[in-house]
Amino acid sequence: MSEPLVRLENVRFAYGERMILRDISLSIPRGQVVAIMGGSGCGKTTLLRLIGGQERAVGGRVLVDGQDVGGLDREDLYTLRRRMGMLFQFGALFTDMTVFDNVAFPLREHTDLSPELINDLVLMKLHAVGLRGAAQLRPGELSGGMARRVALARTIALDPMLLMYDEPFTGLDPISLGVIGQLIRRLNNALGASSLIVTHDIQESLQIVDYIYFISEGRVVAEGTPDEIRNTSDPFVHQFVHAEADGPVPFHYPAGDYATALVGGAG
Amino acid sequence: MSRTTLDLWVGVFVAMGIAALLFLALKVASISGSDIRSPYTLSARFDNIGGLKVRAPVKSAGVLVGRVTEIRYDNEHFQAEVVFSVDGRYKFPTDTFANILTSGLLGEQYLGLDPGGEEKALAPGDVIKKTQSAVVLEKLISQFMFNKAADGEQAPAK
Amino acid sequence: MGDVFRKLGSLAISGVWQLGFIARFFVLILRYSGQSFMRLHLTIRELYFSGVLSLLIILVSGLFVGLVLGLQGYEILQRYGSSEAMGTMVALSLLRELGPVVAGLLFASRAGSAVTAEIGLMKVTEQLKAMDMMAVNPIARVVAPRFWGGVVSMPLLAALFSTMGIFGGWLIGVVFIGVDDGAFWSQMRAAVDFRYDVLNGVFKSAVFGVAVALIAVFEGYDCVPTAEGVSRAITRTVVSSALAILALDFVMTSFMFRGL
Ligand SMILES: Nc1ncnc2c1ncn2[C@@H]1O[C@H](COP(=O)(O)OP(=O)(O)OP(=O)(O)O)[C@@H](O)[C@H]1O
């Protein structure tokens, strides 16, 4: 099989002093949909930023389509980013534009297409996420789930080769959730792209992805195809799949002893 | 708001701004450069220039003919040297008299030129020899007092 | 005692750092301005927000400042029997100082704060990051148009302010008090010099425009991306702009009118 589109080799990353990612190695093969899971705050969004080149790894390499993202200058990075689409965790819609203009934004910035063609393309993308009727609304007039779907439409506007979704399923009702899940899968196949989904929704992702990585404490702690994951005896994965509070995944952000903190606060 | 109304407003705004600038330039101000054409420079030395300032008008027969461009102290003659530019259309004879005058009682001071009868005209860069200094009010008053005192002394002698 | 000096020292050092950051940001804006000029409608849009929307406050304040100058000027000048010189007084104080400075202060609090808030909120909601991720440079797309919108608006607003002020002075002097119309204008024209008074004033307001616009976009772009961070950035925009305007005004005035 050919070289994967994205490969992370022993990536380390820290915000200032705080180590977030200690040693991550993973790859996204071309044409596949890969999911990344892990507890809240474990560094999933950070991982996407590293792939997008918004942060630079402290150690190791981030390769996208054979290029080391950390070593690119701004121009090359921008050339590369034109072929990436990223859905931000909180949508990040441009609040001074209508829904239509939001989706049209990447098309207008990076192509010389005629207004008629842009109009058609935008309406197609909006139709795909079920919001063609909301084209003239402002982001402030959308619900959280609608905003996320508009952001999704904007992400796919330029038909990128690499799609990154930061929690595309949160805030969606079960029906839209299924539709969007299928849309992500279909888009990936239709575009011949590769996708990376950060999600907590394990049931939905088991249905649509090709491969899953679990991250905890800055490392990949488990990985496998959906079938492997369903049948694994790995305690970590087991805890995740069955949503158990007790297990290897810590619910708490690292802190001192709880009892001490409370007593100390009182005394 | 649609793009055309926005453009329209911005157009109105810019037009208003430019109109204001034109108003300030044409109605409110006078352009000091334009009323003096192809100027040449003359200078004159005075014992005392009083309150004369750079850019003060230079007038002859009450008509503006130039402006003071520089004032410096001449350490050789212990005098003030006033450099001024004069409109190229006007020529003045070599025996022109330069005075420092005041417009009104408390008005600004200006340089007055009184032409003499000589045939030859002053050439650019020439120095006017015949000058009369500014009237200094303090001196005038002390002179006046002195005269009064002198009058007072004479009166009882009569 | 040592504490005071230490505090002063750290304040000075952070001030110099801040200046350095602003300077570097300025260079970045200039570098990416070409891209935003190619799409003039972006800058025109910002001209609307910083210029057209500031029109009302500028015109009204200019009128009132002129009215006050007219009354005060008349009050003082009539004691010396030269009330027709009030046109000169109103025009000179507006053109040299009040027009650029007051318009600049109003502009900073009306348009500058709005620009900071807008850019700051775009940062909070990750719009700038999203744009950057779409290979669209936020400095070229968001910052530069707002900067140039402010730079162009400011001298026009200052000129409008002065014009309204002179109109206000005329209203008081000629219409209400009965100063001779001809004397009002001719005295003014004789005393006001185009280069020294009008152009210097325009130059001042242009410099203020650059300063305010730069501070506004910088504070927005540099803010801590939280609600509190944005509100602090807005406050800093207004305060720093006001200080910058007054300091720059002092420096420029001392150079411009040295000969007088
Ligand atoms: N800009 C930043 N500066 C400093 N620390 C940061 C910054 N952004 C994130 N962090 C820290 O890095 C860690 C990882 O953050 P990240 O956003 O990647 O988490 P996440 O896995 O996406 O979590 P979630 O599932 O809740 O979105 C968090 O503990 C957070 O406190």
Ligand SMILES: [Mg+2]
């Ligand atoms: Mg996240």
